[in-house]
Amino acid sequence: MPDSVNAAVPVAPKTPKIPFIHLKFKNNYNLIMQEVTRKWLKSRSKLSGEYLKILASTADEHREITAFLTEKNEEFHAIDPIEVRPQKVVIKGLPISTDIDAIRADLTERGFNVLKVAQLTKAKSKFKLPIFMVELKKLPSSPDIFQLETCCFLTVKIDSFNRRPGATQCYNCNLFHHSSSNCHIKTRCLKCGEPHKTGDCPIKSKIENPTCINCQQKGHLANSHRCPKFPKPKPKKGEASQNRNNKIVNNSNSNIFSTSATVQKGVSFANALKNDKQMAPPPTPKENRNRNNPKTIESENFGFMDAILELKKFFTDYPSLLELGRQLRNAQGNERVDVFYRHLISLN
Ligand SMILES: [Zn+2]
Ligand SMILES: [Zn+2]
Numbered sequence: 267m268p269d270s271v272n273a274a275v276p277v278a279p280k281t282p283k284i285p286f287i288h289l290k291f292k293n294n295y296n297l298i299m300q301e302v303t304r305k306w307l308k309s310r311s312k313l314s315g316e317y318l319k320i321l322a323s324t325a326d327e328h329r330e331i332t333a334f335l336t337e338k339n340e341e342f343h344a345i346d347p348i349e350v351r352p353q354k355v356v357i358k359g360l361p362i363s364t365d366i367d368a369i370r371a372d373l374t375e376r377g378f379n380v381l382k383v384a385q386l387t388k389a390k391s392k393f394k395l396p397i398f399m400v401e402l403k404k405l406p407s408s409p410d411i412f413q414l415e416t417c418c419f420l421t422v423k424i425d426s427f428n429r430r431p432g433a434t435q436c437y438n439c440n441l442f443h444h445s446s447s448n449c450h451i452k453t454r455c456l457k458c459g460e461p462h463k464t465g466d467c468p469i470k471s472k473i474e475n476p477t478c479i480n481c482q483q484k485g486h487l488a489n490s491h492r493c494p495k496f497p498k499p500k501p502k503k504g505e506a507s508q509n510r511n512n513k514i515v516n517n518s519n520s521n522i523f524s525t526s527a528t529v530q531k532g533v534s535f536a537n538a539l540k541n542d543k544q545m546a547p548p549p550t551p552k553e554n555r556n557r558n559n560p561k562t563i564e565s566e567n568f569g570f571m572d573a574i575l576e577l578k579k580f581f582t583d584y585p586s587l588l589e590l591g592r593q594l595r596n597a598q599g600n601e602r603v604d605v606f607y608r609h610l611i612s613l614n
């Protein structure tokens with residue numbers, strides 16, 4: 267066979283995988299599924315635990331089905347197909363002081379559709395890093411960002427942006443593997459399971475022997491790694507080769523746009539905090555108070571600065587609160603209250 271014939275054989279374009287739509291199972295599921303199947307003949311569905319996993323045949327179909335389920339008020343979660351998802355990359359090689367607006371302007375001028383530019387920071391210290399995360403809307407006419415050689419007059423390196431590994435827990439329903447921005451499942455409070463945000467829970471104090479809303483067992487909350495429903499860490503795969511690149515990124519940016527809690531390798535925030543406490547047991551409130559100005563605290567003149575001082579001490583005693591601060595900065599609107607409560611709960 268001549269070479270030219272071989273060369274002419276068209277290479278099938280790699281079709282990107284369409285993610286499943288997770289529709290919450292209910293006994294009368296057939297009503298809604300009948301409509302879905304009738305409208306989207308090529309879609310497929312299967313039962314998987316407490317969900318019906320619906321597989322759309324195209325990204326468009328995926329969008330249509332999720333719009334339909336939303337309109338029907340069905341409970342589901344679905345992440346966007348990869349081609350609709352914004353492209354996230356990191357730019358390395360720029361000085362730490364680079365203005366993110368300059369990066370945005372430069373990329374826009376080169377024909378990129380820039381959704382967001384953010385400078386990455388170190389997890390604990392919050393020190394700025396010379397790494398910039400860029401979120402792009404990919405259009406058919408968009409140039410390939412990985413071909414970008416210079417930015418702001420300097421040679422740069424483009425890397426893909428990696429999330430921190432670990433299970434994602436939704437702030438809205440407290441189930442796993444999706445974030446609240448994609449969640450159409452009823453809001454469930456982490457503390458009491460009622461349909462309100464954890465931050466809006468009327469229970470403001472610590473629950474002594476809580477019931478987990480995910481497994482119904484007593485003694486832990488649904489964000490605890492002790493929960494049997496808490497996702498187990500996946501076996502490590504190609505970790506050695508990935509590590510070097512990911513480390514900084516992982517440590518620094520994982521929660522920047524998060525609408526969920528990311529819990530590392532089966533370690534819940536609560537547990538992470540526990541470890542902190544083991545390393546440096548916090549003094550009792552009484553000791554704490556006596557350490558500095560012992561009188562002013564109880565006096566009527568307790569002012570704003572006194573409060574700040576107390577909070578500062580509190581932060582020293584609970585170093586993990588820095589993480590809370592970081593998450594608060596990255597959360598939006600009411601989600602901040604959720605983030606706050608999650609942390610308070612895990613402090614116990
Ligand atoms: Zn959810
Ligand atoms: Zn509640």
Ligand SMILES: [Zn+2]
Pocket residue numbers: 478479480481482483486487488492493494495
């Ligand atoms: Zn549980």
